[in-house]
Amino acid sequence: MSNLPRQSKVGSNALGAGLTLAATVGLFAYGGLWLDARLGTRPWMLLLCVGCGIVGGILHLIRVLAPELWPFGKLPRSGGKPPPS
Numbered sequence: 001m002s003n004l005p006r007q008s009k010v011g012s013n014a015l016g017a018g019l020t021l022a023a024t025v026g027l028f029a030y031g032g033l034w035l036d037a038r039l040g041t042r043p044w045m046l047l048l049c050v051g052c053g054i055v056g057g058i059l060h061l062i063r064v065l066a067p068e069l070w071p072f073g074k075l076p077r078s079g080g081k082p083p084p085s
Contacts, residue, residue, distance in 0.1 A: 017064040021057035028053030 032049030036042040063070050 013064055017061045021061055024057040024060070025050060025053040028056075 028049040029046060032046035035045035035049070039045065
């Protein structure tokens with residue numbers, strides 16, 4: 001039972017990161033459709049924007065769920081102090 005709070009925090013982090021991925025791809029797709037309508041470049045801006053949304057969402061997913069795999073170093077926690085070297 002002592003592991004329950006940790007499991008719920010990991011679960012909520014995973015749910016939040018997954019929803020962020022879906023929302024990012026969806027918003028970028030909408031932006032790509034809008035740009036295609038404005039510029040007459042159908043479907044190229046849609047494809048470019050969806051690709052950018054997927055890459056950004058996956059990077060966010062990695063940063064949240066597997067910070068040890070994050071290639072750009074550790075991010076400081078909300079305490080404002082940098083992580084120990």
